[in-house]
Amino acid sequence: MRIAQIAPLWVPVPPITHGGTEYIVSLLTEELIKRGHDVTLFASGDSRTSGKLVSTCPKAIWRDRTLEDPHACILHLIKKAIQSAHEFDIIHNHLGFYFAPFAQELKIPVVHTLHRPLYPETHRLYQETRNVHFVAISRDQAASAAPLAIEKVIYHGIRIDQYPFSAQSKGYMLFLSKIDEEKGIIEAIEAARIAKQKLIIAGNIVGKEGHEFFIRRVKPRLDGKNVVYAGQADFNKKIELLSGADALLFPIRRREPFGIVMIEALMCGTPVLAFKEGSVPEIIEDGKTGFLARSTIHMAHLVAKIPEINRNTCRKVAEERFSLGRMVDEYEQLYRDILTHRI
Amino acid sequence: MRIAQIAPLWVPVPPITHGGTEYIVSLLTEELIKRGHDVTLFASGDSRTSGKLVSTCPKAIWRDRTLEDPHACILHLIKKAIQSAHEFDIIHNHLGFYFAPFAQELKIPVVHTLHRPLYPETHRLYQETRNVHFVAISRDQAASAAPLAIEKVIYHGIRIDQYPFSAQSKGYMLFLSKIDEEKGIIEAIEAARIAKQKLIIAGNIVGKEGHEFFIRRVKPRLDGKNVVYAGQADFNKKIELLSGADALLFPIRRREPFGIVMIEALMCGTPVLAFKEGSVPEIIEDGKTGFLARSTIHMAHLVAKIPEINRNTCRKVAEERFSLGRMVDEYEQLYRDILTHRI
Numbered sequence: 001m002r003i004a005q006i007a008p009l010w011v012p013v014p015p016i017t018h019g020g021t022e023y024i025v026s027l028l029t030e031e032l033i034k035r036g037h038d039v040t041l042f043a044s045g046d047s048r049t050s051g052k053l054v055s056t057c058p059k060a061i062w063r064d065r066t067l068e069d070p071h072a073c074i075l076h077l078i079k080k081a082i083q084s085a086h087e088f089d090i091i092h093n094h095l096g097f098y099f100a101p102f103a104q105e106l107k108i109p110v111v112h113t114l115h116r117p118l119y120p121e122t123h124r125l126y127q128e129t130r131n132v133h134f135v136a137i138s139r140d141q142a143a144s145a146a147p148l149a150i151e152k153v154i155y156h157g158i159r160i161d162q163y164p165f166s167a168q169s170k171g172y173m174l175f176l177s178k179i180d181e182e183k184g185i186i187e188a189i190e191a192a193r194i195a196k197q198k199l200i201i202a203g204n205i206v207g208k209e210g211h212e213f214f215i216r217r218v219k220p221r222l223d224g225k226n227v228v229y230a231g232q233a234d235f236n237k238k239i240e241l242l243s244g245a246d247a248l249l250f251p252i253r254r255r256e257p258f259g260i261v262m263i264e265a266l267m268c269g270t271p272v273l274a275f276k277e278g279s280v281p282e283i284i285e286d287g288k289t290g291f292l293a294r295s296t297i298h299m300a301h302l303v304a305k306i307p308e309i310n311r312n313t314c315r316k317v318a319e320e321r322f323s324l325g326r327m328v329d330e331y332e333q334l335y336r337d338i339l340t341h342r343i
Numbered sequence: 344m345r346i347a348q349i350a351p352l353w354v355p356v357p358p359i360t361h362g363g364t365e366y367i368v369s370l371l372t373e374e375l376i377k378r379g380h381d382v383t384l385f386a387s388g389d390s391r392t393s394g395k396l397v398s399t400c401p402k403a404i405w406r407d408r409t410l411e412d413p414h415a416c417i418l419h420l421i422k423k424a425i426q427s428a429h430e431f432d433i434i435h436n437h438l439g440f441y442f443a444p445f446a447q448e449l450k451i452p453v454v455h456t457l458h459r460p461l462y463p464e465t466h467r468l469y470q471e472t473r474n475v476h477f478v479a480i481s482r483d484q485a486a487s488a489a490p491l492a493i494e495k496v497i498y499h500g501i502r503i504d505q506y507p508f509s510a511q512s513k514g515y516m517l518f519l520s521k522i523d524e525e526k527g528i529i530e531a532i533e534a535a536r537i538a539k540q541k542l543i544i545a546g547n548i549v550g551k552e553g554h555e556f557f558i559r560r561v562k563p564r565l566d567g568k569n570v571v572y573a574g575q576a577d578f579n580k581k582i583e584l585l586s587g588a589d590a591l592l593f594p595i596r597r598r599e600p601f602g603i604v605m606i607e608a609l610m611c612g613t614p615v616l617a618f619k620e621g622s623v624p625e626i627i628e629d630g631k632t633g634f635l636a637r638s639t640i641h642m643a644h645l646v647a648k649i650p651e652i653n654r655n656t657c658r659k660v661a662e663e664r665f666s667l668g669r670m671v672d673e674y675e676q677l678y679r680d681i682l683t684h685r686i
Contacts, residue, residue: 057464068462071414072440076468079444097415101422105448119411121400125419208551 001335004091005029006081006099007043009074012060014048017204017232018178020260021115024156024327025094031328040088042081044073054080074098082106090335093132097122100129109338111135111331113154117257117278118145133338135331138279141257151343152334155283156258157327162235163267165315166243172198173303174245174270176238176261179205179214184251184275187296189221191249191273194300198225199249202241204232242268247290247306250274251299259283266290266318269311273299283322289314344678347434348372349424349442350386352417355403357391360547360575361521363603364458365390367499367670368437374671383431385424387416397423417441425449433678436475440465443472452681454478454674456497460600460621461488476681478674481622484600494686495677498626499601500670505578506610508658509586515541516646517588517613519581519604522548522557527594527618530639532564534592534616537643541568542592545584547575585611590633590649593617594642602626609633609661612654616642626665632657 005028011019014026025041029049032039039051044060047053056076061067078099081091085106093099093112103110113135118126126134126148133151136142142150173195175188185201192199201222205214222229233241242248248265256278263283265272272290274280284290290309293299320326337343348371354362357369368384372392375382382394387403390396399419404410421442424434428449436442436455446453456478461469469477469491476494479485485493516538518531528544535542544565548557565572576584585591591608599621606626608615615633617623627633633652636642663669680686 056467067464068460069440069465072462072465072468075440075444076464076471079447079468079471082444082448097412097418101418101425102445104422105425117411119415121410121419122412122415124399125415125422128419128422 001090001339002038002088003032003040003335004081004084004088005032005039005041005043006077006091006093006095007041007047008095009044009057009070009077010061011044012046012048012063013041013043017234018206020156020258021094023260024115027157027159027324028092028328028331031324032332035328035332040084042077054084056080078102089339092331092335097125100125100132103129103131106131109133111151111334111338113137114141114145114257117141117255118148123148133334133343135334137258138282140255140279140282144255144257144278152330154327154330154334155322156260156263157322157324158260158263158267159324160267160319163239163264163318164243165267165269165311167269167311169246169270169311170244172200172245173273174241174248174265175199175201175203176233176241176248176265177203177250179203179210179218181213181217182252182254184249184253185218186221187251187253187275187299188249189218189227190296191251191293191299191303192227194297195303197246197303199227200230200241200245201228202230202233202237238264239268242270245270247303247309248272249299250280251293251296252277252280254278256280263318263322266314266322269315271306271309271311271314273302273306275299285317289317344433344682345381345431346375346383346678347424347427347431348375348382348384348386349420349434349436349438350384350390351438352387352400352413352420353404354387355389355391355406356384356386360577361549363499363601364437366603367458370500370502370667371435371671371674374667375675378671378675383427385420397427399423421445432682435674435678440468443468443475446472446474449474452476454494454677454681456480457484457488457600460484460598461491466491476677476686478677480601481625483598483622483625487598487600487621495673497670497673497677498665499603499606500665500667501603501606501610502667503610503662506582506607506661507586508610508612508654510612510654512589512613512654513587515543515588516616517584517591517608518542518544518546519576519584519591519608520546520593522546522553522561524556524560525595525597527592527596528561529564530594530596530618530642531592532561532570533639534594534636534642534646535570537640538646540589540646542570543573543584543588544571545573545576545580581607582611585613588613590646590652591615592642593623594636594639595620595623597621599623606661606665609657609665612658614649614652614654614657616645616649618642628660632660 045055388398400416
């Protein structure tokens with residue numbers, strides 16, 4: 001198939017530090033190419049792909065401080081995609097609502113993966129959008145999208161070979177995410193403190209607001225011994241931290257549509273203690289691959305039960321349910337079904 | 344003619360405090376209706392028009408803190424405009440680059456007024472845009488847009504009857520603009536101080552960055568006597584301040600595409616001391632309706648020459664060159680020329 005993948009322009013594909021959507025777009029693109037498809041990636045100029053790259057800005061928007069009208073790059077990218085639409089069998093949009101109004105005018109089908117939570121204003125736009133096959137990344141996200149018609153739920157998947165299994169952990173809890181109130185960093189610190197466990201925090205601090213949040217709310221809680229900030233983690237550092245953790249703490253405070261870090265933990269054999277928000281109960285099986293907490297104190301109490309979780313089971317579940325192969329199988333099948341008018 | 348006017352969504356049409364583009368869109372829309380045209384205004388839900396209003400958000404984006412995806416409202420508005428395009432003879436876009444990629448697919452002509460400075464990323468997009476008749480708001484802006492083909496230069500115009508002429512000023516300089524480094528507020532204060540003149544400052548402070556700028560750079564320079572901050576001005580306050588000023592100080596630090604406040608000052612009979620940037624020399628005739636300064640010190644020296652300017656002349660020039668009637672004549676003629684394929 002001749003496939004266009006349209007990525008967001010905020011960070012490169014694949015991302016350098018944070019960027020879950022761009023990570024998935026990269027994995028999907030490269031695997032589709034490996035399977036013999038002709039894939040064109042529409043993304044920032046500092047993206048890398050073994051397929052064709054089409055770009056409208058030399059650097060991803062968040063890496064280029066010279067841009068005054070960053071959204072012009074986005075609209076320009078969409079323009080390029082529309083103009084070359086006849087060269088493709090299918091367009092797969094990951095750029096969110098920016099592309100939606102254009103889909104209708106195209107003569108080829110558009111798959112649109114909903115990567116982010118759906119806000120009311122976005123929802124209103126999507127409900128008037130035609131010629132788009134919407135994919136949700138969890139059943140909970142699909143439910144939140146009602147009455148929008150969701151074609152399929154496809155869970156994210158990651159490369160099994162990139163995540164070595166670790167049978168033995170090293171005696172600490174891990175918080176691994178952007179340092180952000182919504183991600184539950186304060187709750188993670190409090191849960192670890194109450195449970196008298198060491199907590200390692202890794203993740204990047206984004207923007208002025210992020211820095212202010214870190215200085216005012218997080219830094220005063222660090223002691224360099226039991227609560228440690230390890231900076232932002234590149235891929236190797238992330239694997240090292242995940243492999244060594246007794247558990248990943250994921251006290252997410254929003255209706256999380258997926259949460260890639262949970263499946264990365266499971267792939268390393270690391271159980272997850274998470275708040276029961278959004279997609280979390282679909283990804284973490286309570287008592288099998290981790291525990292679902294109702295509150296910070298509940299999470300602290302659940303720490304004592306971590307040894308009940310078998311790390312081999314975590315790995316096995318991740319391989320079965322969250323592999324890249326399975327994800328790409330599902331997208332390939334969806335493209336095929338659409339093109340043969342089965343759906 | 345059946346005309347669609349597409350406004351930006353950031354502030355209402357007409358604006359409440361700042362918003363030059365939205366002010367012009369409102370004036371143009373209402374005058375076209377008065378002349379018998381059938382005008383539909385695409386704008387935020389809190390906009391007012393005697394024509395039809397189409398909206399996708401109840402409030403302008405800057406007035407609605409609940410929006411997480413404000414750009415979805417913009418894309419939605421564009422979608423609505425495209426879908427109803429067959430109901431119009433012509434679309435006039437003031438929303439900037441967001442609409443550009445869509446113009447090509449339309450069967451009706453699109454006029455696009457460039458309201459803002461052209462940044463490289465926007466320029467790249469416009470150069471690939473077809474089916475758009477670009478209007479520049481000054482000759483300097485048209486020059487800055489090269490090699491983009493500009494159909495016409497149309498200066499902004501305002502309602503003569505809304506600006507009473509003031510033959511006599513009250514002995515102060517005025518700075519009237521968003522409180523912003525680029526607008527030259529620091530230069531205005533320094534020029535007034537060197538010239539030993541009272542300066543009244545009026546204008547709004549926008550966002551966190553604006554507040555920080557005000558607190559750190561402007562507030563320490565206020566003394567409540569010779570340098571006074573009068574807060575943000577509504578329309579009546581603005582007229583009062585302009586009418587009483589010996590001169591408007593306009594030490595703009597960017598390549599200003601137009602600068603509506605200059606023609607508002609002239610309409611009240613108030614001369615303008617301005618930096619010679621962008622469109623300024625096209626609007627202010629040196630020695631006739633004000634003076635063009637090369638630097639802050641030069642501006643301070645020119646203050647002594649203000650009595651040489653005849654306030655009647657300022658008013659007369661404004662009536663001749665910058666009236667709403669003249670602006671709407673020009674846009675009407677442009678629409679007509681396009682529709683009869685004369686251009």
